[in-house]
Amino acid sequence: xxxxxxxxxxxxxxxxxxxxxxxxxxxxxxxxxxxxxxxxxxxxxxxxxxxxxxxxxxxxxxxxxxxxxxxxxxxxxxxxxxxxxxxxxxxxxxxxxxxxxxxxxxxxxxxxxxxxxxxxxxxxxxxxxxxxxxxxxxxxxxxxxxxxxxxxxxxxxxxxxxxxxxxxxxxxxxxxxxxxxxxxxxxxxxxxxxxxxxxxxxxxxxxxxxxxxxxxxxxxxxxxxxxxxxxxxxxxxxxxxxxxxxxxxxxxxxxxxxxxxxxxxxxxxxxxxxxxxxxxxxxxx
Numbered sequence: 001x002x003x004x005x006x007x008x009x010x011x012x013x014x015x016x017x018x019x020x021x022x023x024x025x026x027x028x029x030x031x032x033x034x035x036x037x038x039x040x041x042x043x044x045x046x047x048x049x050x051x052x053x054x055x056x057x058x059x060x061x062x063x064x065x066x067x068x069x070x071x072x073x074x075x076x077x078x079x080x081x082x083x084x085x086x087x088x089x090x091x092x093x094x095x096x097x098x099x100x101x102x103x104x105x106x107x108x109x110x111x112x113x114x115x116x117x118x119x120x121x122x123x124x125x126x127x128x129x130x131x132x133x134x135x136x137x138x139x140x141x142x143x144x145x146x147x148x149x150x151x152x153x154x155x156x157x158x159x160x161x162x163x164x165x166x167x168x169x170x171x172x173x174x175x176x177x178x179x180x181x182x183x184x185x186x187x188x189x190x191x192x193x194x195x196x197x198x199x200x201x202x203x204x205x206x207x208x209x210x211x212x213x214x215x216x217x218x219x220x221x222x223x224x225x226x227x228x229x230x231x232x233x234x235x236x237x238x239x240x241x242x243x244x245x246x247x248x249x250x251x252x253x254x255x256x257x258x259x260x261x262x263x264x265x266x267x268x269x270x271x272x273x274x275x276x277x278x279x280x281x282x283x284x285x
């Protein structure tokens with residue numbers, strides 16, 4: 001490992017970046033160095049600009065990928081190398097504004113019904129019933145469930161922040177049944193091959209994709225669609241935006257407000273939370 005790579009890792013650790021950000025930033029900087037076949041310390045601003053032209057015109061990277069590269073390279077030069085005057089006037093492709101294909105309650109009911117493995121069934125129920133990111137979902141431990149207060153503790157979610165999520169009566173009841181039948185030791189959703197380890201993110205994604213396919217749901221989107229559905233269905237029930245922001249773990253209220261545009265009929269109610277799992281049962285009757 002080069003001294004510069006180690007210094008970048010140390011700096012990212014000091015900033016509290018997640019392991020996924022570590023990998024993405026290191027990959028971006030490594031690709032830059034490989035392109036010019038020399039250390040980033042020896043690459044000029046003009047060369048960096050040309051490199052981004054290459055990413056856009058020849059590699060045809062999406063806007064989001066270009067921004068990730070730019071954030072990684074800026075971090076390297078500003079935070080690691082300390083180039084205070086560093087600035088790259090790069091024109092990136094515009095990020096397309098798309099509304100995801102939102103899942104209805106009926107479609108979620110079909111997806112859950114198509115999940116025959118009890119552990120996978122509980123996994124998808126938790127994802128939808130709590131609006132979790134998949135990285136948060138796979139890291140749930142038994143001790144994170146507070147049955148007395150109907151709370152789920154999310155430890156070190158996005159941005160390295162802890163938060164609590166309300167557990168509905170229906171979801172808590174099903175979690176208790178799941179524990180009685182499966183007796184998970186530490187991790188709620190443990191790996192079959194390594195019971196002392198949690199299920200991996202890719203496995204959770206494959207579980208959702210397979211269930212969606214079997215259910216005949218053709219809308220585009222992975223397991224994150226369940227988080228979008230949680231947010232929109234809570235808003236449809238009148239959940240206040242500031243409450244939803246806390247439940248979703250959004251740092252910026254604007255991240256939550258985008259869901260308002262996806263729910264044109266939104267009207268804030270006095271109620272602050274709805275039992276989405278119980279609502280699925282009503283819809284299926």
